Amino acid sequence: MSRQALPDQPAKQLLHLVIGGELTDLSGTEFKDLDKVEMVGVYPNYATAYVAWKAKAQQTVDNAHMRYFIVHLHRLLDPDHPAANKG
Numbered sequence: 001m002s003r004q005a006l007p008d009q010p011a012k013q014l015l016h017l018v019i020g021g022e023l024t025d026l027s028g029t030e031f032k033d034l035d036k037v038e039m040v041g042v043y044p045n046y047a048t049a050y051v052a053w054k055a056k057a058q059q060t061v062d063n064a065h066m067r068y069f070i071v072h073l074h075r076l077l078d079p080d081h082p083a084a085n086k087g
Contacts, residue, residue, distance in 0.1 A: 015077065016049035017042050020056055020068030032065070040068065 018040035022032040031037050040056055043049035049070045060066035 011045065013044045013074075014046065015042055015044065015073035016046055017071040017073050018049050018052045018056065018068060019071065020060070020066065022063065022065045023067050026065065029067075029069070038068075042073065046070070046072075 019037055020040065021034075021037040024030045024032045038056075040052050043052060053068050053070050056068045057066075060068075
């Protein structure tokens with residue numbers, strides 16, 4: 001029998017970090033200047049992290065070397081947990 005969250009219970013917190021900055025090369029993920037990497041924020045789930053990521057990405061659309069990323073912190077904090085491989 002599978003367990004489902006009750007409607008009145010909050011969803012499990014799956015932390016996500018949104019960061020961004022200018023890359024040295026568009027084909028990689030190396031930042032040009034680590035002192036200028038922007039920590040946008042930490043979010044309780046992928047959906048809210050995605051909203052923040054999209055907003056920042058749209059603000060910097062004129063600079064082709066600017067990239068923002070969503071880091072799945074919950075996967076790093078608890079890599080053996082089944083939820084680590086989701087969202």
